Amino acid sequence: MKTLNFRVILFAFALIFGVVFSIPSLTQSESGKKITLGLDLQGGLHMLLGIKSEIAIESRIKSMAASVKYIFDDEEIIFDDLRMIDGEKITFELLDTDEVTKAQALLKKELEGTVVINNGMKFSVTMTEAEVERTKQNAIQQAVDTIRNRLNEFGLAEPTVAKQGEDKILVEVPGIKTQEDEQRIRELIARAAHLQLMAVDEDRNIRVNTMSLAEAKSYGDVILPDVNTGEKYLLRAIPVLDGSMLTDAKVGFDESNQPVINFTLNGQGAKIFGDFTGVSVGKRMAVVLDNKVYSAPVINERIGGGRVQISGRFEISEAHDLAIALRSGALLAPVYVMEKRSVGPSLGADSIKASSIALVLGFILVVIFMVVYYGMAGIIANVALIGNLFLILAIMSLFGATLTLPGMAGIVLTVGMAVDANVIISERIRELLYEGKSVAKSIENGYSNAFTAIWDANVTTLIAATVLYAYGTGAIKGFALTMSIGIMASMLTAIVGTHGIYQWLLPKIDKNKLRLWFGIRTEGVK
Amino acid sequence: MEIFKYKKPLSLMSKSKRFGLLSVTLLILSLGLIIGKGFNYGIDFAGGTLIQVQYNGKAPIEKVREAIDSDRSYEGATVTFFGGEDEVVIRTKTSSKALGVDVGDQIRALLQDTGNFEVRRVDMVGAKVGSELREKGLMAMVLAIIGILIYVSFRFEWRFAVASVMALMHDVTIAMGMIVLFNVEVNLDILAALLTILGYSLNDTIIVFDRIREGIRTIKDPDLGGIIDESVTRTLSRTTLTSLTTFFVVLTLYLFGGEIINGFSFTLLVGVIVGTYSSIFVASPILMWLGFSVGGFREKEAEKLKREKEKEKMRAMYENGTL
Numbered sequence: 045m046k047t048l049n050f051r052v053i054l055f056a057f058a059l060i061f062g063v064v065f066s067i068p069s070l071t072q073s074e075s076g077k078k079i080t081l082g083l084d085l086q087g088g089l090h091m092l093l094g095i096k097s098e099i100a101i102e103s104r105i106k107s108m109a110a111s112v113k114y115i116f117d118d119e120e121i122i123f124d125d126l127r128m129i130d131g132e133k134i135t136f137e138l139l140d141t142d143e144v145t146k147a148q149a150l151l152k153k154e155l156e157g158t159v160v161i162n163n164g165m166k167f168s169v170t171m172t173e174a175e176v177e178r179t180k181q182n183a184i185q186q187a188v189d190t191i192r193n194r195l196n197e198f199g200l201a202e203p204t205v206a207k208q209g210e211d212k213i214l215v216e217v218p219g220i221k222t223q224e225d226e227q228r229i230r231e232l233i234a235r236a237a238h239l240q241l242m243a244v245d246e247d248r249n250i251r252v253n254t255m256s257l258a259e260a261k262s263y264g265d266v267i268l269p270d271v272n273t274g275e276k277y278l279l280r281a282i283p284v285l286d287g288s289m290l291t292d293a294k295v296g297f298d299e300s301n302q303p304v305i306n307f308t309l310n311g312q313g314a315k316i317f318g319d320f321t322g323v324s325v326g327k328r329m330a331v332v333l334d335n336k337v338y339s340a341p342v343i344n345e346r347i348g349g350g351r352v353q354i355s356g357r358f359e360i361s362e363a364h365d366l367a368i369a370l371r372s373g374a375l376l377a378p379v380y381v382m383e384k385r386s387v388g389p390s391l392g393a394d395s396i397k398a399s400s401i402a403l404v405l406g407f408i409l410v411v412i413f414m415v416v417y418y419g420m421a422g423i424i425a426n427v428a429l430i431g432n433l434f435l436i437l438a439i440m441s442l443f444g445a446t447l448t449l450p451g452m453a454g455i456v457l458t459v460g461m462a463v464d465a466n467v468i469i470s471e472r473i474r475e476l477l478y479e480g481k482s483v484a485k486s487i488e489n490g491y492s493n494a495f496t497a498i499w500d501a502n503v504t505t506l507i508a509a510t511v512l513y514a515y516g517t518g519a520i521k522g523f524a525l526t527m528s529i530g531i532m533a534s535m536l537t538a539i540v541g542t543h544g545i546y547q548w549l550l551p552k553i554d555k556n557k558l559r560l561w562f563g564i565r566t567e568g569v570k
Numbered sequence: 571m572e573i574f575k576y577k578k579p580l581s582l583m584s585k586s587k588r589f590g591l592l593s594v595t596l597l598i599l600s601l602g603l604i605i606g607k608g609f610n611y612g613i614d615f616a617g618g619t620l621i622q623v624q625y626n627g628k629a630p631i632e633k634v635r636e637a638i639d640s641d642r643s644y645e646g647a648t649v650t651f652f653g654g655e656d657e658v659v660i661r662t663k664t665s666s667k668a669l670g671v672d673v674g675d676q677i678r679a680l681l682q683d684t685g686n687f688e689v690r691r692v693d694m695v696g697a698k699v700g701s702e703l704r705e706k707g708l709m710a711m712v713l714a715i716i717g718i719l720i721y722v723s724f725r726f727e728w729r730f731a732v733a734s735v736m737a738l739m740h741d742v743t744i745a746m747g748m749i750v751l752f753n754v755e756v757n758l759d760i761l762a763a764l765l766t767i768l769g770y771s772l773n774d775t776i777i778v779f780d781r782i783r784e785g786i787r788t789i790k791d792p793d794l795g796g797i798i799d800e801s802v803t804r805t806l807s808r809t810t811l812t813s814l815t816t817f818f819v820v821l822t823l824y825l826f827g828g829e830i831i832n833g834f835s836f837t838l839l840v841g842v843i844v845g846t847y848s849s850i851f852v853a854s855p856i857l858m859w860l861g862f863s864v865g866g867f868r869e870k871e872a873e874k875l876k877r878e879k880e881k882e883k884m885r886a887m888y889e890n891g892t893l
Contacts, residue, residue, distance in 0.1 A: 092699060223689070227675065384694040386674070391622070391690040391830075398828030405826060406819035413815060417571045450762045453831055456823050460816035461773070464808075467815075468777065471808045475576070497780035500725055504734075504776055505769040507717040512765055515710035523762045527769065563571050 051544025055431065058536055062434030069441045079440045081218075082448035082522060085396050087389030088218035089226055093187075093233070093379040095211055100183035100377035101176055102131035103238075108155060108169060109134045109282045114316065115154050121147055126282070127264060133170040141165065180211075183376040188213055191379075193372035194232050198365075213379065219389070226386060228365065236334045236378050237369035239287035239307075241317070241352070242268075242279040244328040244340060252278040271336040272357055279330055279337075284320045286374075289313025293370035295363045296353070303363040304355040307370060314350025322346035333366075399452040407433075407459050414463060418470050419563040424545050425466035428537040432462050435533035436526065451522035458530035465538035469494045474564055483553050487546045491539070498539060502531050574807040582802055583795040586855035593740060593852050600747025607750050612757035613661065615704050617697030619673040621660045622652060626686040629658045633684045638662075641680055653829035657690070707761045711768070718772060726783060727867060729860040734775045737853040741771040741844045748840045749833075759834040767841030770816070774809060774849035781805045782854065786867055794864050798854045806850065813846040 068076030083090045105128055112134065116123050121143050126136040138147055144165060151160045151167075157175030161168050171179070184207060192205040195217065204216040215233065220226050245265050248255070252267060253276060260267050266281045293307040309317055321329070321343050330340040331354050338354045358366065411429070414422035436455060440447065473490035481489070509531070512524035546553075558566045613620050623629070635649045638660060647662040664673055674692035681687065715735055722731035745767050749756065781801040789797050820842055824835035 094696075223675070223678065227672070230672065381694070382696040382699045384672075384674075384692070386692045388688065388690040390624075390688065395828060395830055398826060399823070399831065402823040402827040406822040409818045409822065410815045413818070417811070449831060450759050450834065453823060453827070453834055454766075456819055460819035461770070461812070463815055464773070464812040467808050467811050475804070478576075493784070497777050500780055501773045501776040504718050504721055504772050507721055508714040508765070508769050508772065511710055511714040511717055515706055515713065520710075520758060520762050520765070523766075527766070
């Protein structure tokens with residue numbers, strides 16, 4: 045027998061490589077890279093979130109207003125009529141002509157990315173277009189990070205949070221068992237966790253129950269309800285400070301052993317808070333979370349040190365989730381669900397079972413058919429087919445690719461199509477044998493004749509698959525990936541591998557036993 | 571074992587008019603169905619919510635219907651058995667707007683008194699996502715076709731490219747027609763199946779075209795029809811065989827793959843059949859109909875060969891130092 049040739053060696057390597065790297069996936073062992081099962085196969089929650097970035101712009105404007113107020117108060121510049129208009133700009137009026145230049149310089153220094161226009165003492169501040177765009181991008185990136193932090197803190201196995209397209213967020217959480225967990229996760233994600241400390245407009249609060257929203261707005265106020273009692277408060281629309289100055293949030297307990305949330309402010313926040321409480325003794329300050337008032341205690345004295353507490357008759361799990369949300373930061377803009385898919389674990393298991401049965405049955409059918417039709421040539425093709433399957437698994441494992449239900453169907457289909465190359469080659473060899481060529485020549489020419497056809501057909505299919513991968517979403521991407529890997533693997537196994545095996549076995553192939561080797565009758569040969 | 575043993579070319583081209591008529595009829599019927607009746611878009615594309623519920627025992631479908639109908643916001647919801655008799659699928663046009671309010675939770679609450687059940691799947695897709703997915707799918711299809719046109723034109727000739735794309739559209743259109751006819755719900759997986767047909771049909775056609783290209787070079791027949799007849803006959807055995815193995819596999823997927831991929835495997839079944847038919851009977855006649863000239867192709871090929879030989883000569887001269 046001829047010594048082993050490079051093709052057989054290459055094929056053997058590919059086979060070993062395939063087997064070794066598909067073992068972790070097949071046995072689902074802990075170690076080693078393996079294929080991740082898609083949510084449709086293992087069960088879990090998949091959500092595509094949209095983001096209302098216009099809200100981020102609005103709150104940016106709001107915090108600009110808060111800054112203006114703080115800076116001018118600090119520098120003792122007297123101003124009046126500070127307003128936000130249509131969530132697009134802020135306007136105010138200075139009272140002293142001498143301070144216009146000073147105000148301009150201060151605003152320029154303190155407010156980045158804005159355009160300040162003043163007509164005499166009337167000022168208007170808007171954001172530059174670049175700043176608007178940056179704020180939007182920032183809002184989505186921040187939402188991705190925040191949601192990821194929250195899910196990680198919640199302690200779930202491997203959640204995926206990723207930006208998708210320009211303005212969407214993909215969240216995938218595998219292995220959710222109960223409806224309650226799912227709901228808690230949804231709430232944790234959705235929680236804006238927008239914390240604001242707001243002054244109560246004590247002068248007018250007495251009329252809050254008869255006041256219209258428009259009237260409140262004309263005073264620069266907002267009306268917000270209490271989370272537990274539903275009682276209404278009239279609050280200054282521009283907050284004293286907001287959650288961006290928060291450094292930590294923890295669950296604690298008050299005297300009556302009720303859960304509360306303690307949070308700590310950073311240096312700037314602590315200073316603002318200290319100054320504000322210093323001048324507002326005897327007045328109330330509302331702790332507002334996501335536009336609901338949690339508590340509105342009367343300020344008894346100046347509070348330094350930057351420690352604040354929210355009490356609000358929480359359930360312990362609620363307090364826990366809220367602390368996570370506060371700690372991970374507020375969402376600059378609210379998110380909403382565009383798409384949600386949740387698959388129970390039992391359905392995923394059923395899907396795996398059904399498609400595995402199909403895969404195994406289809407595989408056996410093809411294997412038997414090839415042997416019956418081609419004899420030894422069929423067996424050689426089957427060896428390539430098995431090698432192909434292992435290679436697909438191995439490559440997918442190494443990429444950490446996700447196997448979805450359509451992906452499994454893609455593998456099933458690959459089994460059907462992978463024998464194609466060997467069918468083409470075997471048919472070519474048969475043709476040449478019928479023409480009376482020698483076995484060696486038939487094999488060599490059979491391969492070279494078949495090659496261009498296989499190559500062109502595969503490349504065109506690969507082009508289609510690549511486009512699908514680039515443009516497809518989720519399931520289609522998975523499908524395109526398995527198909528592409530299958531095509532490339534079959535080039536190696538079905539063309540190079542089988543060719544090598546033929547060359548290796550050549551001395552054994554007897555022209556009088558063509559029926560055994562190629563499934564054709566020797567009598568038909570010229 | 572052999573199914574077709576090559577003896578002499580089948581006279582396929584002489585019958586091409588009949589197959590052309592059959593294909594055109596099928597195409598018109600399919601387009602009529604697609605335009606007239608339209609696709610039954612599932613929630614992936616139309617938006618809405620789908621809830622799959624498995625009961626312990628036979629599902630009380632009437633009770634489920636009543637329960638769903640009791641809430642007016644789910645008007646027009648449909649309840650159907652799914653796979654066996656223990657599972658039902660509820661489809662509504664409503665989809666959650668806020669994260670807090672979830673259609674799945676609400677329906678679960680409505681079903682509370684209908685028996686012992688487990689919610690196996692909740693899919694909710696907003697209408698906006700649906701139209702985006704549709705656009706992206708279409709875009710992928712168009713780009714794939716352009717890519718194929720370029721590659722095949724480059725490797726063969728533009729008429730081969732146009733013919734293969736026409737054959738491919740023929741197959742996909744007929745498969746779409748069957749989807750409408752059998753009222754298969756069109757979701758992302760159906761789109762994936764249609765795209766697979768695209769790949770499969772292309773594969774089949776290119777193999778035949780490759781043989782025709784080879785035939786033009788080796789067969790001394792000046793008549794394209796004769797070359798096509800011989801080439802198609804010679805690849806017939808391969809075409810049938812590969813189609814058979816693929817058909818077996820897809821059939822097992824259809825029979826044993828479970829209800830969830832039924833639509834997917836049905837579409838593939840149709841695709842394999844139509845794809846095989848078109849690569850034998852449709853693609854090559856289009857090539858002829860487009861006015862492909864054997865003489866012209868041979869001349870071009872000869873010129874290409876001449877240029878290559880000249881290059882070779884120059885290189886040889888260069889290497890020998892005579893240039």
